[in-house]
Amino acid sequence: MEKTTELIVKEGNGFACIQCGRCTGSCPSGRECGLRTRRIVHMAKLGMEVYKCDELWDCTTCFTCQERCPKEVKITDIIIELRNLAVKNSFYPTMADVPKIIIQNLYRTGNGQPLSPEVSKLRSIIGLDKEPNDIAKNKAALADFQKLLDGLPLMRWGGI
Amino acid sequence: MDYAFFPGCIAKNVYPGIEKATRIVFEKMNVGLHDYPYSCCPPPGVVACYDKDTWYALGARNLALSEPDNRDIMTICAGCYGTLHNVWHELQHNDAKRAYVNEHLGRIGMTYKGTSRPIHFVDLLDGMRDTITQNKEVDLDLRVAVHYGCHYLKPTTVTGENSESPMLLDEIVGLVGCKSIPFKDRLTCCGAGGGVMSGEPELSLKIMERKLKNIKKADVDCIVNICSFCHMNFDQSQKKLESFDIPVLHLNQLLGLAFGVKHKHLGLHMNLVSTRDLVKKVKGAKKGRDEE
Numbered sequence: 001m002e003k004t005t006e007l008i009v010k011e012g013n014g015f016a017c018i019q020c021g022r023c024t025g026s027c028p029s030g031r032e033c034g035l036r037t038r039r040i041v042h043m044a045k046l047g048m049e050v051y052k053c054d055e056l057w058d059c060t061t062c063f064t065c066q067e068r069c070p071k072e073v074k075i076t077d078i079i080i081e082l083r084n085l086a087v088k089n090s091f092y093p094t095m096a097d098v099p100k101i102i103i104q105n106l107y108r109t110g111n112g113q114p115l116s117p118e119v120s121k122l123r124s125i126i127g128l129d130k131e132p133n134d135i136a137k138n139k140a141a142l143a144d145f146q147k148l149l150d151g152l153p154l155m156r157w158g159g160i
Numbered sequence: 161m162d163y164a165f166f167p168g169c170i171a172k173n174v175y176p177g178i179e180k181a182t183r184i185v186f187e188k189m190n191v192g193l194h195d196y197p198y199s200c201c202p203p204p205g206v207v208a209c210y211d212k213d214t215w216y217a218l219g220a221r222n223l224a225l226s227e228p229d230n231r232d233i234m235t236i237c238a239g240c241y242g243t244l245h246n247v248w249h250e251l252q253h254n255d256a257k258r259a260y261v262n263e264h265l266g267r268i269g270m271t272y273k274g275t276s277r278p279i280h281f282v283d284l285l286d287g288m289r290d291t292i293t294q295n296k297e298v299d300l301d302l303r304v305a306v307h308y309g310c311h312y313l314k315p316t317t318v319t320g321e322n323s324e325s326p327m328l329l330d331e332i333v334g335l336v337g338c339k340s341i342p343f344k345d346r347l348t349c350c351g352a353g354g355g356v357m358s359g360e361p362e363l364s365l366k367i368m369e370r371k372l373k374n375i376k377k378a379d380v381d382c383i384v385n386i387c388s389f390c391h392m393n394f395d396q397s398q399k400k401l402e403s404f405d406i407p408v409l410h411l412n413q414l415l416g417l418a419f420g421v422k423h424k425h426l427g428l429h430m431n432l433v434s435t436r437d438l439v440k441k442v443k444g445a446k447k448g449r450d451e452e
Contacts, residue, residue, distance in 0.1 A: 028348045029356065032366040058363055061204065061354035063314035067323050076315070083209040093359035099206045102358060110199040112206065113169040123176045126427050132172040132179070133195040141197035144268040148221060151267060154207060154214035 002088050003081060005051070009044045012078035016071040017041045023065035023075050033058050037065050037075055044078065051086040057093035087157045103158040107149055110135030110142050163234040163284075164226035164276065165193035166244065169200040170388035171236060171410075175395075177427015178388050181412040182236050182281070184421055189291045191284075193234065196225040201243035204311065205355035208243070213260065219247030220261040220272040233278045236412065238387035239353070242311025244278035249318045280312055282386045282411065285332055292335050297420035298446045299337030302381040302438070304414075305406075306330055306340050307394070309387030310349050323347070332411065333384055336418035337445075343378035345371070352393035368397040372404045382407040382438055384414050399432040407435040417442050 009015060023037040024030055030037065035058040043050040050056070056079060065075040086092070093099065102112040109115075115131065124130045131137045135145055149155055171178040186193055199218060202208075208215040223244060226233060235241040251258045251274055261272055285292065306329045313323040324347070330340035351357065351367030372394075375383060383406055385391045391410050398404040408431060409417075416426040423442075428435040 028345075028351070028367055029363065031370070033360075033363050057359055058356065059354050060310070060349045060351060060356045060364075060367070061209075062310040062349035063323075064310075064349070067314055067316060074315075080209055080212065084212055087210045093355060095359050095361065098358040098361075099210065099355055102203065102206045103210070106200065106202060106207070111169040111173060112200045112203045113173050115173040119173055119176060122427070122430055126176060126180045126425060126430075128176055128180050128183075132167065133197075134167075134172065135197045135199045138197040144270075145199055145218075145221070148217065148264060148268050149214070151264060152211070152214040152217055154211040157211050 003085060005044050005047055005049070005082070005085065008078055008081040008085065012074040012081065013071070014041050014045055014073050014078055017045060017073050018071055020070065022068050022070060026064045026068050028062060028064065029058050029060050035059060037079070040082070041073060041075060041078065044082065051082045051089060052091050054094065056082055056086060100158065103154065107146060110145050161190070162192040162194065162231055163279070164196055164229070164231040166198055166222070166233050166235045166240055166278070168235065168237040168240040168388055170392050174392055175388060175410075175427065175430065177413060177430050178236065178391065178410045181410065181416045181426045184425065185412050185415045185419060188295050188419055189288060194226070194229070194231060198222050198225065201240040204239060204243050205353055206358065209355050215243065216247055216250065216257055217261045217264045219243050220251060221265060221270060223248055223274070223276055223278065224265065224270055224272045226276045227273050230275065232276055234281050234284060235278055236281050236410070237389055238280070238309030238312035239389040241278060241280040246318055248274065248278055280386070282312070282328060282332065286328055289335060292332070292415065295419045296336055298418050298442065298449060300414070300418050300442060301445050302338045302441070303341050303379065304333055304338045304382055304384045305343055305346070305375045305378055305380045306333060307350065307383060307385040307387070307390055308347065309385060309390050310353060312386060329384070329386060329411070333414065336415060338384070338414070341378045341380050344374040350390045350393045352389055357393060364393070365397055365400060368393060369401055372398065372401070372406065375406060376404060380406065381441065382409050384409050384411055386411050395432050405433055407431065407433055407438045409435070420446070
């Protein structure tokens with residue numbers, strides 16, 4: 001289900017925001033780039049199309065802002081929901097090819113980070129099974145997993 | 161004690177030394193670890209940020225796998241823990257979401273009940289301090305910079321941790337003779353999460369560089385983490401930045417050294433940043449103990 005910006009702000013208690021800026025002051029990413037969490041919350045409150053902003057993708061989702069907010073605004077949760085909205089409207093991060101590959105790997109092997117022949121060799125050197133005893137090795141489980149993913153929204157919105 | 165073991169894709173497929181160290185250390189402590197056909201958690205930075213409903217459904221599939229055996233799930237990565245624990249927590253409270261994931265899991269003959277809880281291994285170690293001390297063969301005598309990993313600590317409404325002044329990891333490294341050295345902004349993010357490492361790699365590296373500068377000033381022997389994803393970022397970024405050479409150890413690799421396991425069995429030689437000097441120092445400590 002697609003949420004509106006208003007519903008996202010409401011669910012994240014964003015209308016309680018007093019624009020004090022403690023979130024921006026706590027943000028490890030905002031120190032290095034243009035991400036201003038206070039501005040994102042404010043724009044979202046005003047109903048602006050903040051999901052179109054590139055800065056939305058600069059958040060590492062460390063949750064420090066959310067922890068420190070004196071009004072208990074769920075800022076990180078709001079940012080994650082806004083990203084979901086962005087994706088549904090075809091706004092992706094700058095290097096969108098990489099997440100796309102991760103999603104493709106997830107579908108193909110059950111792991112966002114699949115096993116390479118090099119690491120397979122390293123595994124056997126230290127006495128582990130060449131292949132991990134996981135979904136990639138279990139063909140029946142992988143087939144079920146793919147069937148599960150086929151019916152989930154990520155395959156529609158993942159940009160693949 | 162028995163747990164379903166969730167290694168996560170970085171420990172399995174990038175830094176297998178972490179998986180190996182975990183298996184050795186927990187075997188020594190008499191904890192049984194059992195494998196299941198897990199997919200990756202799935203990653204919060206990509207999957208949760210792209211579509212949360214998919215994240216819930218795939219996370220619930222992983223959580224449901226050990227339910228028939230009544231086994232809780234041990235994770236060794238703050239990212240995996242973040243996904244599994246947040247999904248579990250949400251599905252405990254949100255009936256509509258639970259119905260949604262069960263509708264999808266039903267398509268492949270599975271049901272989610274919520275009876276198997278995810279647990280981060282460091283919380284497990286918290287209750288096993290005597291066992292750690294009993295297994296210790298070497299007092300490591302190292303100065304270490306500890307890194308908790310954001311999704312182990314936060315959001316505290318879900319984790320129940322103290323996110324501003326946690327001490328657990330500092331105390332556990334202390335049990336094996338290490339001294340946790342304070343450094344500036346020690347709890348800030350490593351810069352990998354939220355899809356930033358994959359989607360905005362230059363920004364991720366800037367956040368890491370600031371972190372490494374602060375750690376370097378603390379003059380430590382190594383960085384000790386409890387998150388495979390942070391581990392990968394710490395090790396790979398130092399190679400990219402070229403101006404740092406601080407060895408990076410997952411806590412289970414550090415415990416392995418303290419339990420007298422050979423460094424090659426712990427995969428320490430597979431890190432990008434050399435661990436040679438560190439291993440030499442530990443061997444010196446071990447030799448000193450043998451001569452006593």
